[in-house]
Amino acid sequence: MSQSTPPLTVSSIVTTLRAAGCVFAEDEAELLLSTAPDPTELAAMVERRVAGLPLEHVLGWAEFHGMRIAVDPGVFVPRRRTEFLVSQAAALAPAGAVVVDLCCGSGALGVALASALPGAELHAVDVEPAAVRCARRNVEGLGTVYEGDLFAPLPVSLRGRVDVLLANVPYVPTDDVGLLPAEARIHEPRVALDGGGDGLDVMRRVAAEAPDWLAPGGSLFVETSERQAARARETVGAGGLTPRVVVSGELYATVVIGTRRP
Incomplete structure (x- = not known):
């Protein structure tokens, strides 16, 4: 027996x-x-x-901004520190805001912000097919998810109308990707981590196009590291936005906000 x-x-x-x-x-x-x-x-x-699979991939979800966000294997796991970026955006966004979430991954940022803003219009974008499939599950009923590179798949009708542009771009310098914990290095897509030589390549592309998409008074929100903050601020300013840096010591988070002049 x-x-x-x-x-x-x-x-x-x-x-x-x-x-x-x-x-x-x-x-x-x-x-x-x-x-x-x-x-x-x-x-x-x-x-x-x-x-060695990340806990969130094992569970099938991650807790983010008080919500359970579905996270499929191979999809970037939203970090708790990024809740600070969402809080900063929520504090500035008007009711009924037009929100765009670039490099959306699971869609966590856009979902958290849209859920906090009555009448928000949400559009999310990612280049990774797995992320797009996951984001569509999370965003369902709140907005639309597009597959493509940064602004390219967005409707042209959004130009000049975006109140909040969330861009959780990859910002790890290429040479530092190999130093990341195995959970990220092995199980998350490299495109969601690798920000190029100095970590700011994708941020430069976003900052260059952001003024064309933002409404007057609208703002771009990007996360970066403490050591990259000064260069990230210059990058956002070079695109024609008015930049400032905000920091959360508690969450170890650094966010650059770039606002289009009214």
Whole structure:
């Protein structure tokens, strides 16, 4: 008579995750237990996490700005620090704002902002087909997701009408991509991480075109690193916008805001 495998418990999962190097093993164990539909799937989820798959890809969702955002394997995982960018945009956006989310990934930024703005009109764009499929699930009922490079797939009718332009562009310098944690380096698309030689290549492209798409008084919001902040500010200003840098020490977040003059 064969013996069945004993069911996984919080304690046994924590021990397994700790052995695999998971720093927040207790929290992860609770999330896995609360998400798995049955013991068989729970065991499979623990196995995938131990193998190095990002927790959000194992769960199928990420918590962002108080919401659960679907995140499929191979799609960029929204970072908690980027909640600061969304909060800054929400503070400046008018009701009924026209919002564009470039490099949208899962669509987390646009969904969080549109959900906080009554009557918002949301348009999201990504070049990665997997990200577009994922974003369409999250954005459904709130707006439209387009597949393509930056502004290229957007309707021409949006030119000069965008109140909030969210652009969570890749900003890791090419030579630093190899230094990223394995979870990002192996399991997230390189196009969502690699920002070119100095990390600002995509930001330059966005900043150059942003004034044509923003409404008078509308703003561009981009995240960057603390060490890139000065150059990022110059980059946004070079595109013709009025730039400023805002920082959250708590979230270790740096955001450049570029506003089109009224």
